[in-house]
Amino acid sequence: MARSAILGSSLAKKYWMALTGLFLSVFLIAHLAGNLQLLDMSPEGQLKFNAYAKFMTTFPVVKAVSYLLYFSILFHAFDGILLAFQNRKARPVRYAKENAGANRSWASGNMALLGTLILVFLVIHMKRFWYEMHWGGLGLDADGNKDLYAVVAAAFSELWYVALYVASMAVLAFHLLHGFQSSFQSLGLNHPRYTPIIKSVGVFFGVVVPILFALIPVWMFVNR
Numbered sequence: 001m002a003r004s005a006i007l008g009s010s011l012a013k014k015y016w017m018a019l020t021g022l023f024l025s026v027f028l029i030a031h032l033a034g035n036l037q038l039l040d041m042s043p044e045g046q047l048k049f050n051a052y053a054k055f056m057t058t059f060p061v062v063k064a065v066s067y068l069l070y071f072s073i074l075f076h077a078f079d080g081i082l083l084a085f086q087n088r089k090a091r092p093v094r095y096a097k098e099n100a101g102a103n104r105s106w107a108s109g110n111m112a113l114l115g116t117l118i119l120v121f122l123v124i125h126m127k128r129f130w131y132e133m134h135w136g137g138l139g140l141d142a143d144g145n146k147d148l149y150a151v152v153a154a155a156f157s158e159l160w161y162v163a164l165y166v167a168s169m170a171v172l173a174f175h176l177l178h179g180f181q182s183s184f185q186s187l188g189l190n191h192p193r194y195t196p197i198i199k200s201v202g203v204f205f206g207v208v209v210p211i212l213f214a215l216i217p218v219w220m221f222v223n224r
């Protein structure tokens with residue numbers, strides 16, 4: 001295969017990684033906003049969270065976006081693994097140590113590893129919450145909605161589960177710290193004035209979003 005074709009397909013992969021990655025970042029903000037309701041552990045707060053979960057699993061537009069989300073997760077994961085193999089093949093000798101700090105962060109060289117760990121987290125996460133919500137035999141709350149709050153509270157009453165979430169959010173932070181700003185580069189959105197702003201927003205996003213996610217299990221464990 002011609003070198004340009006290989007490069008072209010690698011660029012195409014990066015492009016789709018960037019688009020799906022940005023979509024997943026938007027999902028993360030929405031998911032975080034919804035889950036922060038869990039910090040209100042009062043009986044009313046619990047009912048509100050269950051009503052919200054019902055809306056999110058039954059409203060047709062949200063359901064349609066969910067299918068796009070599942071597709072994006074799978075596409076982003078498989079495309080990322082293919083890209084990592086392709087890069088390894090094109091560059092069998094990894095970057096020398098002295099180059100590593102210059103313009104490549106540790107996260108940028110380990111995106112596939114970080115992504116794989118997030119995928120493992122997602123399988124465990126969706127089995128416990130998403131699968132239970134859709135197909136588990138959940139009890140009903142006082143309003144007659146599925147009691148998803150009880151499922152989350154039970155999970156976050158286990159110390160190892162809380163530790164798993166906190167560790168996974170650290171992994172997510174490193175993945176986002178490189179991924180967010182890198183996706184703009186992959187889309188060719190480079191600008192002397194805006195690129196530094198995008199990088200700052202990326203650092204804020206990569207630090208604040210995982211910390212707020214990690215706060216939820218810790219808060220629920222401490223106040224259980």
Ligand code: HEM
Nearest residue numbers: 031035053056057066069125129130133152213214216217
């Ligand atoms: C404290 C942290 C988190 C909590 C409490 C939480 C809670 C939940 C719950 C209760 C559900 C099931 C809701 C439903 O089926 O509609 C869910 C689904 C899901 N979660 Fe999380 N989540 C957390 C972090 C994350 C993170 C960091 C990611 C991604 C890296 C993630 C990805 C997903 C996905 C993809 C779904 C399926 C969404 C859908 O069906 O539309 N979650 N989460």
